[in-house]
Amino acid sequence: MIRLDVFSWRFLRVWRRNLVVYQKIWKVNFLTPLFEPLFYILAFGLGFSGLIGGVHYGAKELSYTAFIAPALIATAVMWNAFFETTYGSFVRMYYQKTFDGMLATPLSLEEIIVAEIFWSATKSVGAATIMLAVLGVLGFVALPSGLVLIPVALIGGLAFGAIGMFFTGVTPTIDMFNLPIFLFITPMFLFSGTFFPVSNLPGWVQPAALAFPLYHLAELSRRFSIGTSETAPIISLVYLILFFLFFTFLALAAMRRRLIQ
Amino acid sequence: MEKILQVDKLIKQFNGLKAVDELSFSVEKGEFFGLLGPNGAGKTTTIRMLYGFLPPTAGSLQVFGMDITNDWRRIKFRTGVCHQDNTLDPDLSVEQNLLVYAGYYSIPPKEARERSAELLEFFALTHKSKAKVMELSGGMARRLILARSLINRPELLILDEPTTGLDPQSRHQVWEKLEALKATGLTVLLTTHYMEEATRLCDRLVIVDHGKVLVEGSPQSLIDRHAGKNIVEIEGPDQALKDFVRANGIEHDDLDDRLILYVPEGQDFDNTIREQYCSDKCTYRSSTLEDVFLRLTGRELRE
Ligand SMILES: Nc1ncnc2c1ncn2[C@@H]1O[C@H](COP(=O)(O)OP(=O)(O)OP(=O)(O)O)[C@@H](O)[C@H]1O
Ligand SMILES: [Mg+2]
Numbered sequence: 001m002i003r004l005d006v007f008s009w010r011f012l013r014v015w016r017r018n019l020v021v022y023q024k025i026w027k028v029n030f031l032t033p034l035f036e037p038l039f040y041i042l043a044f045g046l047g048f049s050g051l052i053g054g055v056h057y058g059a060k061e062l063s064y065t066a067f068i069a070p071a072l073i074a075t076a077v078m079w080n081a082f083f084e085t086t087y088g089s090f091v092r093m094y095y096q097k098t099f100d101g102m103l104a105t106p107l108s109l110e111e112i113i114v115a116e117i118f119w120s121a122t123k124s125v126g127a128a129t130i131m132l133a134v135l136g137v138l139g140f141v142a143l144p145s146g147l148v149l150i151p152v153a154l155i156g157g158l159a160f161g162a163i164g165m166f167f168t169g170v171t172p173t174i175d176m177f178n179l180p181i182f183l184f185i186t187p188m189f190l191f192s193g194t195f196f197p198v199s200n201l202p203g204w205v206q207p208a209a210l211a212f213p214l215y216h217l218a219e220l221s222r223r224f225s226i227g228t229s230e231t232a233p234i235i236s237l238v239y240l241i242l243f244f245l246f247f248t249f250l251a252l253a254a255m256r257r258r259l260i261q
Numbered sequence: 262m263e264k265i266l267q268v269d270k271l272i273k274q275f276n277g278l279k280a281v282d283e284l285s286f287s288v289e290k291g292e293f294f295g296l297l298g299p300n301g302a303g304k305t306t307t308i309r310m311l312y313g314f315l316p317p318t319a320g321s322l323q324v325f326g327m328d329i330t331n332d333w334r335r336i337k338f339r340t341g342v343c344h345q346d347n348t349l350d351p352d353l354s355v356e357q358n359l360l361v362y363a364g365y366y367s368i369p370p371k372e373a374r375e376r377s378a379e380l381l382e383f384f385a386l387t388h389k390s391k392a393k394v395m396e397l398s399g400g401m402a403r404r405l406i407l408a409r410s411l412i413n414r415p416e417l418l419i420l421d422e423p424t425t426g427l428d429p430q431s432r433h434q435v436w437e438k439l440e441a442l443k444a445t446g447l448t449v450l451l452t453t454h455y456m457e458e459a460t461r462l463c464d465r466l467v468i469v470d471h472g473k474v475l476v477e478g479s480p481q482s483l484i485d486r487h488a489g490k491n492i493v494e495i496e497g498p499d500q501a502l503k504d505f506v507r508a509n510g511i512e513h514d515d516l517d518d519r520l521i522l523y524v525p526e527g528q529d530f531d532n533t534i535r536e537q538y539c540s541d542k543c544t545y546r547s548s549t550l551e552d553v554f555l556r557l558t559g560r561e562l563r564e
Contacts (some may be wrong), residue, residue: 005334013364020361021352101348103314105365105413106337260315261275 006108014102014115015122022123033127037072037134041065057197058228069140070221071194073131073149074156077124078214081157082185084120085164086177092116093168099259113255117161117248124157125150141225148224152237156217159240162247163213169254188212193219199230213243262289264326265417265448266311271320273306273472280306282472283320288450293443295459295466295480296452299558303472304452305345308421311450312342324417338366341415343406345422345452349394355405356381356390359412366413373412380408384438400431407438418442420451424458436461456550470558480550487556488548489523493534496542505538514556523548523556 022029045065055067092098099112132149135141141149167180191201192214198206209215216236223229229236266288273281281303288294296304309315310322313333322329324336350358356377363373381387384404389397397405403423410418423439424432432455439462443449453459459466460480467477476483489512495502498520506513511530512523524530535543 010365010367013367016364017350017353017361020357024352096351097344097346097348098350098352100314100344100346101350101362101409102365104312104337104340104342104344104348104410105362106334106367107365108334 006110007114008108008111010107011111011115011118014107014112015119018115018119019122030126030130033076033130034134036076037069037131040072041069041135041138041140044068055197057199058222058230060226060228062226066140066226067197068195069135069138070225071192071218073128073135073141073153073225074192074214074217074221075189075194076127076131077153077156077217078160078185078189080124080127081120081160082164084123085116085161086167086171086180087174088120089116089165089168090171090174090177093259094174109256109259110252113165113252114248117158117165117251120161120164121154121157124160125153128153135225142227145227146225149221152217152220152224155237155240155244156213156220158244159213159217159247162244162251165251166247166254169251169258188214192217193230197230213240216240264288265290265292265324266294266450267321267323267326268307268311269321269323271307271310271322272318273303273310273315274318280472281310281317284469284472284474286467286474286477288448290448291446293439293449293451293462293464295463296450296469297454297456297459297466297554298452298469302469302558304469305421306472307469308342308419308450308452311419312340313337338413339416341410341413341418343410343418343420343423345425347402347406349402349405349409351394353394354390355386355392355394355397358394358405359409362409363412368413376412376414377408380411384408385434400427400434403427403431403435404438407435411442416448418447418449420449420453422452422454424453424455432458456554460550468554468557475557476553483553484548484550485526488552490526490548491524492544492546492548492552493522493524493530494544494546495520495522495534495539499538502534502538505534516560521552523552 048064052064054061055064057067099109102112103109129150132141132146136143136146167177171177191209192198192212193209194214198209198215201209216231216239219229219231219236220233223233264287268287269285271281271284272279284303284307296307298304306315310317310329311324313329313336316330325339327336329336350361353361359377359380360373363376368376381390384407386401386404386408389401394402394405407423424435427435436458439449443462451459451462463480465477465479468475476487478486496519502520503515506520506522509530514521522530522534
């Protein structure tokens, strides 16, 4: 049973705690989103362009680099949020006992969990914004329409943060995160229309790809950076929001069962 | 007197295990109250229910006259908790630990800075305010947890083994601080395995075992009631001594290789024993709370 009095704006205090910690290490952390897209663009642009001509996607013919560039933002959103609520939250919950300390204050467990998910989405937004700037300068993302990707990254981050938190609630030890990464994240990373259009896949696997949240995030990312997509943006948006709500609910239930016997 | 804490027939069941079994006690405003018991007696479990972390299986639990299930947030605003485990935030500096924690209580930043400076001063940590938590010694970390538990100016302070693992110097220092807090009229609930600590600090205490209260009273009254005035410990007692003890009906524990006699005020068996039965293997001393504890909870290892 979910009680409503366990939710309040107090969750922002926990979010702020993570921000305070992050302020000490942001200088290192922001190098990844700065250079990662450059590496990918270089590798695929220089290395692959000879092998692959153009990509037919949505209503357009695209160069291969133009095709994958927006998806890089989507995958960065995924990695940032998912890593934060799996490894990051697990360390805080299990090794550092940070949640135990918080639970002696007027915070509820629900507020802590929601704050962790929002924090992970915040990191996604940060990474997406930096990548947007890099890819915008290189001409792979149309501006200003590309700026819509900032709120989109928040929604995507919430979705991946929520499912990561759910895994944290049910995973016995930290090394067991290999399992959801191997079974869920890796296939999603490869088969969500990130490196080739889903329409290239055989018909029977296409529905599976459509269930991946990364697919919808990559779709939204392309829609707002290059102006075309396979799926209507509203469908992708609603899917991500429902995904976030559903897994937040599961994460809350799992964490409550895990921490409070 | 105003009751700060009222625990009534409290039960906590973990799967098959009853960790807390119809526990009842109450703590009045301004009291320093001890919750003692061997490992696994259910002290931490009780404390976790007190600050709303664990839901009780049955029984009632009132803090400040409010029910923990409904008024948990209001109760937590007025309570400070010092956990048994180190729950300091290792990602934050000493000072940030206090400031961020103050944020959880919605204490405005300026006020939080004042309070944290005050508390660091009180617990002799000012010189470490910029240090990382990992760099603190065990004693300093404990003092910081104590400081943190006071950041919201609580009316009830809950201390779960605040001095475990500290050297005698640090322990005495913590005791002095706790005595100073007691003098301000703060209500405190303390668990500890140091009987000396409980004797020195507690106005009243309960000894619990297997989740049940065994006895309740002031440290001195419990000693008088359960361990007499003086103790004679005899190593390798012979049969003649055992017969003498039985014949005179002296309160004692027979541990085979050791005999412990509890001699009440105004009796002088100890002189007779000293003269007739003891060569070099006798110890004479005053009774302590530790004797009470061991008598009531047994001498076997727990868990
Ligand atoms: N989350 C839990 N799940 C199952 N059993 C538990 C849980 N927490 C505590 N217990 C059990 O409940 C009993 C009481 O434990 P508790 O931690 O309250 O003891 P304690 O009096 O604080 O002991 P100590 O002096 O060692 O700190 C123990 O047998 C313990 O194993
Ligand atoms: Mg304990």
